[in-house]
Amino acid sequence: MSSSKFDLIVLGSGPGGYVAAIRASQLGLKTAIVEAAELGGICLNWGCIPTKALLKSAQVFEYINHANDYGISVKDAKADFTGMVKRSRDVADGMSKGVQFLMKKNKIEIISGWGKIQPGKKVEVADKDGKKTVYSADNIIIATGARSRELPSMPQDGEKIIGYRKAMTLEKQPKKMVVVGSGAIGVEFAYFYNSIGTEVTIVEYMDRIVPVEDVEVSKALEKIYKKAGMKIMTSSEVTGVDTKGAGCKVKVKTAKGEETLECDVVLSAAGVVSNLENIGLEDVGILVEKGKIKVDEYYKTNMPGYYAIGDVVPGPALAHVASAEGIICVEKIAGHNPDPLDYNNIPGCTYCSPEIASVGYTEAKAKEAGYEVRVGKFPFSASGKASAAGAKDGFVKLVFDKKYGELLGAHMIGANVTEMIAEIVAIRKLETTGHELIKTVHPHPTMSEAVMEAAAAAYDEVIHL
Incomplete structure (x- = not known):
């Protein structure tokens, strides 16, 4: 009872x-x-x-x-x-x-x-x-x-205009899909559908995709996605979707004017x-x-x-x-x-390919907050493990406070970086400095060495670049 x-x-x-x-x-x-x-x-x-x-x-x-x-x-x-x-x-x-x-x-x-x-x-x-x-x-x-979240310009009908829930249980694979919104949900589904052969267009209202991430991460992902065959429209807004015919006609307002995209399904990924x-x-x-x-x-x-x-x-x-x-x-x-x-010490992870992981301030936000910064970057193209694994896309970028060496933020794009970000969260919790991170011996060959190398790069001590 x-x-x-x-x-x-x-x-x-x-x-x-x-x-x-x-x-x-x-x-x-x-x-x-x-x-x-x-x-x-x-x-x-x-x-x-x-x-x-x-x-x-x-x-x-x-x-x-x-x-x-x-x-x-x-x-x-x-x-x-x-x-x-x-x-x-x-x-x-x-x-x-x-x-x-x-x-x-x-x-x-x-x-x-x-x-x-x-x-x-x-x-x-x-x-x-x-x-x-x-x-x-x-x-x-x-x-x-x-x-x-439902946008007034495209109410979800569960058939042609769908949310994330329907996107993972569609009866059949669409030939063409328009993804509206490029946060984690949008870029993850864009990657999934594109990689199995759907023609994908991403429409993003802000001036870059994954807009909460560091600018360099956004640029890198856009380049990789375009290379994979996706169409990316930034500073663009969907003003309406006509679902009367067989598929959808998506009206998009861009800086250059109006454009109409045709597709089978529109995925609304404009947040929650x-x-x-x-x-x-x-x-x-x-x-x-x-x-x-x-x-x-x-x-x-x-x-x-x-x-x-x-x-x-x-x-x-x-x-x-x-x-x-x-x-x-x-x-x-x-x-x-x-x-x-x-x-300010909450990691964010996006599981597209390559993955994205970040914590703390972006370089721009650190400067806005009044910090003088040191920035260190290490590309995976210079990593032995990444080369061996065939995963040379991306980089680790660390942002330090010039004055005290505090690690203000970390931004990663690459294979398995969602597993690497926890190290940064832990060392920020422990208030570790850049010099201490450089002297923390990382195992070789691993992707995680890039963290130590990026710290070294910030202090002009990088060995493998």
């Missing part, structure tokens, strides 16, 4: 919610989690994890197509789109089952249904048949995440919007500003006992951020004294 009184109820079971629930259980809080869809939320089921599975399929296909470069001959390799989608779904299902196991192991009660917070620290949950049950808790965490509707915020009186729930550094809302984490609060909409926020929030609830999260 389930209880209706808890120490903590978490609304949403994504990487914010389920991680918060597990940490709460570890700290001895009696915890329940409310979920209207699949355990693990968008990240595990429709985001981070299944997209990486698709990207891996694309990468394997690319390897096979370039097998000759490695002295191997392969004939007639074909991309089986349906098989790729199936593998991706299987990976996601396995991950969701993993979260189920963790909930059980940590004795967390799973309440299936749509949760709405109520005054007096209560949550009303409507199950799939509409039956409502009220639960109460000393603390309630809102972790309801976000969804694909928080899920704040119909969860009871107004009934409780929780403050919302600019589409985000207002919280303090420990994720308390303006109403005692109610907290919010992840994509519903300000800050980057990233899985690892939501998890970190959930842990800090719960530790504070349990009476510990966790350090607030340092939002």
Whole structure:
């Protein structure tokens, strides 16, 4: 028999919610989690994890197509789109089952249904048949995440104008696709579809693709994407999509005037919007500003006992951020004294090919903030491991403060750089200087040596350039 009184109820079971629930259980809080869809939320089921599975399929296909470069001959390799989608779904299902196991192991009660917070620290949950049950808790965490942002010029119909969710479960591979938006979601799907033979055009409103990254990273990716056969339109805006015929006619306003693109499918990848509707915020009186729930550094809302984490609060909409926020929030609830999260030391990763990873200030932002900088760059074309692996694209770029040698930011583009960025996050947390990084012996031959070499380049001590 389930209880209706808890120490903590978490609304949403994504990487914010389920991680918060597990940490709460570890700290001895009696915890329940409310979920209207699949355990693990968008990240595990429709985001981070299944997209990486698709990207891996694309990468394997690319390897096979370039097998000759490695002295191997392969004939007639074909991309089986349906098989790729199936593998991706299987990976996601396995991950969701993993979260189920963790909930059980940590004795967390799973309440299936749509949760709405109520005054007096209560949550009303409507199950799939509409039956409502009220639960109460000393603390309630809102972790309801976000969804694909719809642009007024192109409302998603799930057929011709799609969001990321549909992009990973299309019944058949489109011949031509227009991707609107070149953030992580946009460039990852552009890479996937282009590499299996779809004709891809990227339309970006800003003056460069991956606009949050360092300018040099944007330029490098654009060059690589164009070489791979993609069309890239920056400083461009989609003003409307005509879906009446067999395909889509996409109207794009550019600096040079209007252009019409024809394609089978338009992928809208213009960011995400928080899920704040119909969860009871107004009934409780929780403050919302600019589409985000207002919280303090420990994720308390303006109403005692109610907290919010992840994509519903300000800050980057990233899985690892939501998890970190959930842990800090719960530790504070349990009476510990966790350090607030340092939002300037959050790594961002994009899993296109080559990968992109960055943390801290870009060179331009460091200068804007008033720093005098030293910049060191090391190209993978000079790396022995990269040459041996056939992955010579890209570089590591480090930005140091001239005065104290503090590492202000790191920007990488290349094979496996998403695995390399954690070193930078750790050494920034430990406040390491450029000189200390140069003297940190890196293993040879590895891609990670490029970090040490880039630091050396900033101080005119680089050996292999």
